[in-house]
Amino acid sequence: METAIRTRRLTKRYRTRPALQDLDLEVPRNVVFGYLGPNGAGKTTTIRLLAGLLRPSAGSAEILGRDTVRRREEAQRHIGYLPGDFAVYRDLTGEQYLRFIGNLRGGVDRSFVDHLAKRLDLDRSVRVGGLSHGNRQKLGIIQAFMHRPDVLILDEPTAGLDPLIQREFLGLVREARDEGRTVFLSSHILDEVEAVADMVAILRHGRLVVVESVENLKARAVRRIDLVFEGPPPVAALRAVPAVREARSTGHTAHLVVEGSMAGLLAVAAPHGVEHVVTHEPNLEEIFVRYYTTGKV
Ligand SMILES: Nc1ncnc2c1ncn2[C@@H]1O[C@H](COP(=O)(O)OP(=O)(O)OP(=O)(O)O)[C@@H](O)[C@H]1O
Ligand SMILES: [Mg+2]
Missing domain, CATH: 3.40.50.300 (P-loop containing nucleotide triphosphate hydrolases)
Structure with missing residues (x-):
């Protein structure tokens, strides 16, 4: 072409x-x-x-x-x-x-x-x-x-x-x-x-x-994810996943900030009985700002 x-x-x-x-x-x-x-x-x-x-x-x-x-x-x-x-x-x-x-x-x-x-x-x-x-x-x-x-x-x-x-x-x-x-x-x-x-x-x-x-940038972007578990969320295990930047919980819900692929996170979370996954739109702005100010990923 x-x-x-x-x-x-x-x-x-x-x-x-x-x-x-x-x-x-x-x-x-x-x-x-x-x-x-x-x-x-x-x-x-x-x-x-x-x-x-x-x-x-x-x-x-x-x-x-x-x-x-x-x-x-x-x-x-x-x-x-x-x-x-x-x-x-x-x-x-x-x-x-x-x-x-x-x-x-x-x-x-x-x-x-x-x-x-x-x-x-x-x-x-x-x-x-x-x-x-x-x-x-x-x-x-x-x-x-x-x-x-x-x-x-x-x-x-x-x-x-x-x-x-x-x-x-x-x-x-x-x-x-x-x-x-x-x-x-x-x-x-x-x-x-x-x-x-x-x-x-x-x-x-x-x-x-x-x-x-833009698709690849989005795949790499930071996104917020809520995982609803059957019981109390395994916060420490979730926090240990390399892609997870932040993890806290309220009730049965873990609120996470994840950068890049969710695969590792899901592998850790699944055995604990995930009932529900809510993902929020990725935030490209953070990626852009980082490139703007440092020129690095
Ligand atoms: N006619 C000119 N003579 C001398 N320097 C210039 C001239 N035009 C642009 N520059 C310089 O070249 C650099 C790039 O300017 P340019 O206008 O291409 O930036 P830009 O990315 O379009 O910025 P902006 O977002 O502000 O529009 C700047 O350092 C600017 O000062
Ligand atoms: Mg210009």
């Missing part, structure tokens, strides 16, 4: 300071890829390199096999791009702006533009200068999606959107993926990445810390 985005030792230095160092990424087609990292990690730098708006200091990037420097225009033709600081001519109305951009791209499906504007609840008759920050962001999202590009590259797309519109936007992202498109999006909001992304990468100080499927 063709790879949507590939980078090889992609590096960007501003003067001598490295903002991105030896990035090797391979994003398959037809996935939502979440790109995370603390402020200044190099997310926007990566995105601008992918969009062909910056020249790498070393290494290379490809969109659907087209090098973003040597075959820049071809590569750009396949992307929809939302910059982190989306700004347009203040004098145009939303409608005029979208028509203008649509014409530059050789015409777009008007009914799809109408559909996007409706989904995101954007009044296109207002001059851009008179739009709130969130409403301007909606315009940015529409121009990125409206020509149905193969690869969407979005820098903090939900910044400034209210929760209802955020949810609608995530719906658009899933639909794009289900139609075979690839969505690369940077974000600070872990919940939304967890809800929409198939894979995530975490960047720190310009270096890739981890690339992993």
